[in-house]
Amino acid sequence: MSGMANEAPAGDLRLVDLTKRFGIFTAVDDLTLTVPQGSFFALLGASGCGKTTTLRMIAGLEEPTSGQVLLGDRDISRLRPYKRPVNTVFQSYALFPHLDIAENVAFGLRRRGIRKVDGQVRQMLSLVQLDGFGRRRPAQLSGGQQQRVALARALINHPQVLLLDEPLGALDLKLRRQMQIELKRIQTEVGITFVHVTHDQEEAMTMADTVAVMNAGRIEQLGAPAELYEYPATAFVANFLGQSNLLAAEAAGPAGPEVPVTAHGARFSVPVDRARVDRGPVYLGVRPEKLHLAEAADEVPAGHQHVPGVITDASYVGVSTQYLVRTGWGSELSAFAANSGVGRQHPVGTSVVAHWDPRHAFLLPREPGQDDRTTPLLDEPVKVPS
Amino acid sequence: MTALAQLGSGTPATGSPPPARPGRHRLLPYLLLLPGAAWLVLFFVVPLAQLAAASLYDPTGSLSTGYVLTWAFGNYPEALQAYAPQFARSFGYAGAALVLALLLGYPLAYAIAQKAGRWKNLLLVCVVAPMFTSFLVRTLAWKTILSDNGVLVGLLRDVHLLGPDGRLLATPVAVVLGLTYNFLPFLVLPLYASLERLDHRLLEAAGDLYAGPLHAFRTVTLPLSMPGLIAGTLLFFIPATGDYINAELLGTPNEYMIGNVIDSAFLVRLDYPQGAALSFLLMAAILAVVFVYLRRAGTEDVL
Numbered sequence: 284m285s286g287m288a289n290e291a292p293a294g295d296l297r298l299v300d301l302t303k304r305f306g307i308f309t310a311v312d313d314l315t316l317t318v319p320q321g322s323f324f325a326l327l328g329a330s331g332c333g334k335t336t337t338l339r340m341i342a343g344l345e346e347p348t349s350g351q352v353l354l355g356d357r358d359i360s361r362l363r364p365y366k367r368p369v370n371t372v373f374q375s376y377a378l379f380p381h382l383d384i385a386e387n388v389a390f391g392l393r394r395r396g397i398r399k400v401d402g403q404v405r406q407m408l409s410l411v412q413l414d415g416f417g418r419r420r421p422a423q424l425s426g427g428q429q430q431r432v433a434l435a436r437a438l439i440n441h442p443q444v445l446l447l448d449e450p451l452g453a454l455d456l457k458l459r460r461q462m463q464i465e466l467k468r469i470q471t472e473v474g475i476t477f478v479h480v481t482h483d484q485e486e487a488m489t490m491a492d493t494v495a496v497m498n499a500g501r502i503e504q505l506g507a508p509a510e511l512y513e514y515p516a517t518a519f520v521a522n523f524l525g526q527s528n529l530l531a532a533e534a535a536g537p538a539g540p541e542v543p544v545t546a547h548g549a550r551f552s553v554p555v556d557r558a559r560v561d562r563g564p565v566y567l568g569v570r571p572e573k574l575h576l577a578e579a580a581d582e583v584p585a586g587h588q589h590v591p592g593v594i595t596d597a598s599y600v601g602v603s604t605q606y607l608v609r610t611g612w613g614s615e616l617s618a619f620a621a622n623s624g625v626g627r628q629h630p631v632g633t634s635v636v637a638h639w640d641p642r643h644a645f646l647l648p649r650e651p652g653q654d655d656r657t658t659p660l661l662d663e664p665v666k667v668p669s
Numbered sequence: 670m671t672a673l674a675q676l677g678s679g680t681p682a683t684g685s686p687p688p689a690r691p692g693r694h695r696l697l698p699y700l701l702l703l704p705g706a707a708w709l710v711l712f713f714v715v716p717l718a719q720l721a722a723a724s725l726y727d728p729t730g731s732l733s734t735g736y737v738l739t740w741a742f743g744n745y746p747e748a749l750q751a752y753a754p755q756f757a758r759s760f761g762y763a764g765a766a767l768v769l770a771l772l773l774g775y776p777l778a779y780a781i782a783q784k785a786g787r788w789k790n791l792l793l794v795c796v797v798a799p800m801f802t803s804f805l806v807r808t809l810a811w812k813t814i815l816s817d818n819g820v821l822v823g824l825l826r827d828v829h830l831l832g833p834d835g836r837l838l839a840t841p842v843a844v845v846l847g848l849t850y851n852f853l854p855f856l857v858l859p860l861y862a863s864l865e866r867l868d869h870r871l872l873e874a875a876g877d878l879y880a881g882p883l884h885a886f887r888t889v890t891l892p893l894s895m896p897g898l899i900a901g902t903l904l905f906f907i908p909a910t911g912d913y914i915n916a917e918l919l920g921t922p923n924e925y926m927i928g929n930v931i932d933s934a935f936l937v938r939l940d941y942p943q944g945a946a947l948s949f950l951l952m953a954a955i956l957a958v959v960f961v962y963l964r965r966a967g968t969e970d971v972l
Binding site: 365366370377379381390391395 | 868874876877878880881884888893895
């Protein structure tokens with residue numbers, strides 16, 4: 284039993300060619316990734332994309348069909364869950380209803396034959412701000428408190444990797460925001476590698492150092508949140524992480540520092556370092572908040588590229604106004620205007636010119652035949668109460 | 670409930686006449702209790718008082734000469750002294766049968782509740798199915814199963830677990846086997862109900878927190894199945910202790926339990942005071958055992 288949860292640095296968590304099939308369904312498809320030691324890593328994706336299955340394979344609750352889970356140089360793929368130096372915060376919390384909070388938290392320590400647990404339990408409850416709750420039963424606690432007990436119960440073991448399976452999914456919005464900050468604080472404090480599974484892009488972006496966007500059992504893109512947001516690699520990422528205006532375009536190879544493209548008869552360009560592809564069918568992408576509105580073409584700043592259109596919808600949401608602009612060829616573009624006091628409101632029906640700085644645009648690969656995409660994906664995750 | 674009460678009480682300020690219902694609402698629970706309570710008083714409390722009186726009759730009386738209530742408390746020590754071995758056997762056999770039933774019943778209930786999947790209902794029917802035949806018939810069937818020239822005894826003799834003249838029928842083993850078989854469903858069903866509600870994610874959590882399968886069973890499954898386990902053991906143990914059919918059919922007078930003595934006191938020897946005293950002694954003994962058991966196993970600690 285020794286050697287488990289030792290304090291020595293464990294090294295990076297590596298998944299190598301990890302595959303999991305359930306019958307003919309491939310949940311996780313040849314996944315390879317490295318989670319650096321001590322990082323806060325988020326696996327982001329819609330329900331059914333394989334993120335939870337990946338987590339369960341790391342925890343040992345699911346056996347991989349093929350591939351390896353490595354912790355440092357140690358292959359833990361075939362170890363039983365109770366032999367792995369890894370702990371999980373379950374989505375349902377899975378607190379033991381027959382034990383009080385202190386015993387729930389002490390569970391892992393007791394299993395490893397540690398007798399004097401009181402001090403550590405008190406310290407851990409204080410870390411998650413539940414001092415004095417030790418003698419209560421899980422059923423007497425609110426959802427947010429139960430969530431923190433689940434966290435304390437896992438952290439007290441000083442695992443080499445802490446796995447979080449949608450830990451904030453059952454909490455209301457305000458509490459979730461609070462817990463996001465809390466989790467980040469705790470992670471910085473204890474310095475343990477966190478692997479966090481979520482379908483909430485905002486949650487992933489606010490907490491994680493590195494986000495891996497998963498789709499259909501594969502990783503679409505992996506990187507720092509800002510990197511993913513500013514320069515997405517695929518149309519899926521561009522629309523799963525926030526919103527994007529994607530114009531179907533054709534590119535004909537780079538010309539100097541730029542890649543010229545043609546979209547709906549108009550010519551645009553994107554800097555070479557913002558182009559994932561430079562030839563063939565492409566998407567020209569611009570984020571809605573990078574799309575500005577002017578009343579006439581002569582108001583467009585120099586160097587900006589523009590498209591004329593008509594406002595078809597304006598939603599005032601407080602911090603910003605969200606416009607839909609119908610272009611000459613019929614597609615609608617989404618534009619967010621910050622409500623900062625400068626600039627005018629554009630009533631529905633007025634003609635405007637939508638413009639953007641080409642350094643904020645990006646080029647993504649596109650399947651031939653795919654048209655413009657502006658709205659968020661229809662299969663955005665729907666919260667299913669468990 | 671508060672809203673209901675407010676509705677029911679009606680405020681005079683609104684000018685509407687106070688509804689006639691509140692009185693009936695308050696009486697309703699008692700009205701619902703009435704038939705059951707009347708039944709219990711008539712067929713349980715009255716006979717029990719009668720039996721208590723009978724246990725204190727003058728032991729020298731008889732049915733033909735009539736009994737006199739002489740507060741003969743001496744009936745009790747006398748009965749206990751005369752039939753101590755039968756008392757000991759009752760608890761010994763019932764206890765042994767309980768252990769055997771737990772060994773058989775817990776894995777069975779666990780398998781049906783957690784592992785059976787779509788076979789769950791069929792297996793439950795199988796557990797209950799024997800109850801569709803009479804208790805007497807089932808016990809008589811065991812007489813055949815355990816008989817000297819039966820397959821089971823033959824097999825045990827062949828593998829030398831029994832000597833060439835060894836037998837099962839008319840031994841304590843037969844009585845314990847009969848008790849185990851006859852009362853097993855009473856243990857399995859409440860256990861099943863408890864285990865069926867067990868959230869397997871708790872077992873995953875235990876595994877994640879370094880508990881191997883055995884640890885997880887001891888610290889999670891077992892405590893969470895306690896309510897069913899307690900109900901099941903009581904439903905098994907109480908009737909098994911008072912049973913006399915199994916000892917009668919599968920044993921000999923050497924295996925007789927206290928139930929057999931009470932049976933003969935009332936129906937053969939017609940010694941009513943002794944039969945009544947023995948009945949109360951058995952009841953007291955069972956209550957004492959259950960009380961100690963509940964104090965130790967404690968249900969209040971279990972959700």
